[in-house]
Amino acid sequence: MQALSGGKETFVIERPVKEQQLCYHCGTPCITNSVTLDEKVFCCDGCKLVYEILDSNGLCDYYKFQNHPGLSQIKAKRFDKYDYLDNKDIAAKLIKFTDGNYTIVNFYIPGVHCSSCMWLLEHLNKLDIGIAESRLNFTTKEVTIHFYTEKTSLRHIVELLATVGYEPYISLDDIGKKEFKDFNRQRIYKLGVAGFCFGNIMMMSFPEYFSINTGIEGKYVALFRMLNLILALPVFFYSASEFFNTAWKGLKQKTLNIDAPIALAIIITFGRSLYEIITKTGAGYLDSMSGIVFFMLVGRVLQERTYKSISFHRDYKSYFPIAVTVLTDKGTESKSLQDLKEKDVVALHNDEIIPADAIVLNGKALIDYSFVTGESQPVEVPIGKTVYAGGRQAGEKVVIQLMKPVAGSYLTSLWDHFAFKKNKIQENKEKSIVHILSKHFTIILLSLALITTVYWAINDPSKIISSVSAMLIVACPCALLLSATFTNGILLRIFSANGLFLRNASVIEQMGKIDHIVFDKTGTLTENNKNIEFKGPELSDREKGWLYTVAISSQHPYSRALVQYLGKRDAVNVSFWKERRGKGLEAVVQGNEILIGSAAFVGVKEERENTAAMYAYINGKISAFYLIPGFRDGVAEAIPSLKQQYDLSLLSGDNDRQKQQIVSLFNEHSSLLFEQQPVDKLNYVAKLQNEHKHVMMVGDGLNDAGALQQSNVGITLSDDVNNFTPSCDAILDAKRFSYFPQLLKLSRSAQLIVNISFAVSVIYNLVGLYFAMQGLMKPVIAAILMPCSTLSIVLLTSGVSGIISKRLGLSLN
């Protein structure tokens, strides 16, 4: 055990410990109980440091809101990685506002989870006097910090956040969100105004419904009608403006879009009502008009619901670092990614991603290409050989020289593919059934209007205007459009309650049309360290307990897998524990020396090639643990049920060593392709589409980005939906994978629900038309038909969606 004797890093416990305690800061079980301060025990020095900082600044209230609120600090952090924030150009892009001194900046902090987090992040000014104010938006996990550049710096603030355990996620391409927010706000204001006017107009119209317009009360009728007209003005000119705008835009391009018939109905209703009220010939249909506008806006707000903390638009830049350390003649320099040139020499630290294709100059390059290929085993690259962009350095620091600019690299050139140029959202909208129906609807309605005109022109010309305008008022397509918008809005909510987050409502319809599903293997269907195969002398329960104790405090995926393999056990006392990066764990448990780690670390020879393995050394006894990829939970149930309804394919960047296991799950018609490059995956999806298939791609990483983009519906599977996922149409929570077939069934039912409510709205339209074409349309009939059709459609869509989801075993909220 030479590891124990030498070196500054070792620490050996002196006093005996009775029981294992939880870290005061983060709640992780403490291994040695040796890291203490103020009679509080910490799992590691990182957590202790955070406590010390908070304690010396009087911020220990942090620990009062929640027990163990902190995040484990056991993973060592490297602070020089924030050097780039001193670079003025990069800083300028992150800063929201500055007058040279007073500066405002926004950070997204993924670690925020409880009231303590919030309290601490809003008291940052106690930790740094340069900070004037900080405020956290808990829903979006964004903190806004106001500070004085004379007293502190951007870099200092980020380092402070990282020190106290709230490392911000910094990315340059999350700009442009604000515009969208303002647009949504406008719509909410419009909705409020329409609601207010609609309610009051309904109230003022009551006398008309009951025909109270004679005698003394008759005097008020004129007053009520004028008030209605005044209240209708903001609805017509403000709330309804977006229908006019989009309809006009469509007309200019010579197309009839969805908003055209609505705009037509609104204008005619308003015009006729205006005429009737001014000439004192009637009350008009202002209640119906404002109702239409109000309900249409409600439907759209429901449908345009967005998930504040989820981003669907990420490309490779979100994965790549913002800046890297470049070695120049003058020393080191932090350069932002777009300033990198060929021949630049870059120092790459542990866990950093290679920004562009490069050759290794010196150091031990151990590159993990799982982002790019899905292949999980890190590859050792000798000096002088090429490493590719997107790979992650798994070993210690290495020096590389770039051979290509960032955008010209093998992985990033995927984004130059034409698949990324098309506007998928726009395409989906144009393919949408509602879009097509509304076109026909307008044409049918106009021809009916023409027939009516001709009929009355022959029989009674005085009725032309009243009957035709009444027709156009009654037959507004809003019931039809509402059925789609409400169904989509409700389904979006049900989907998100079940862990499927859609980019927008048009994805639902596309999902319903899918007939072929393509899966990525690694990371999507399988998890790398799912199972463990044990080899070596039988371990006693006591020995298993020791291994468990040593592994439980490590965040390394191998340790996690080992803990899972050993099952829940009682931790025992450890007198010494140390994690050595890239090597393994060493510990002394009840006087027994234990090593867990790589073959070289434990001092044995690698037995199997191409298999991830870890070895354990317990008092001279060596045992091996082979990490075998296995199916994700839920996959074994989901795939057999999917293959009854869909054609399935599987694409893997990996080699075919697991083929047997996979074949058993899929059927003989499914194509299973291995060693697929990112571009191959994209081309495979495109090939299926050429055969007129509607393809869904389910993937997880950057290597699937091309296929996700090319497919009709691209779904990313993610263990944490707030995590970084490639650009896609929907994100599925990996824990909910077993519900995947049911979610697809629900999307198929969506069309049925829309059709049913469409049929209902057609009935209402026919009844209305029956009266209108005869010139018998009374305001009271319009006033009854309009809310009835709207309400019945709202009830129908929510009711049917609810029943179908319940039957499928999905949760509603």
Next chain:
Amino acid sequence: MSALFLLVIASILVAAAFLIAFIWSVKTNQYEDEKGAAMRILYDDSIKIKQVKN
């Protein structure tokens, strides 16, 4: 006549007040963070700077 007239005007004014309140609440970001405010109310800002022990 005048009683009803006043009532109508009053009811519209009350409703308008609520409309303005609604627009104000949207404008001042009150719907941006539904969970945050409920937690912020728990703070009691009595931060004591711990005496440095010598």
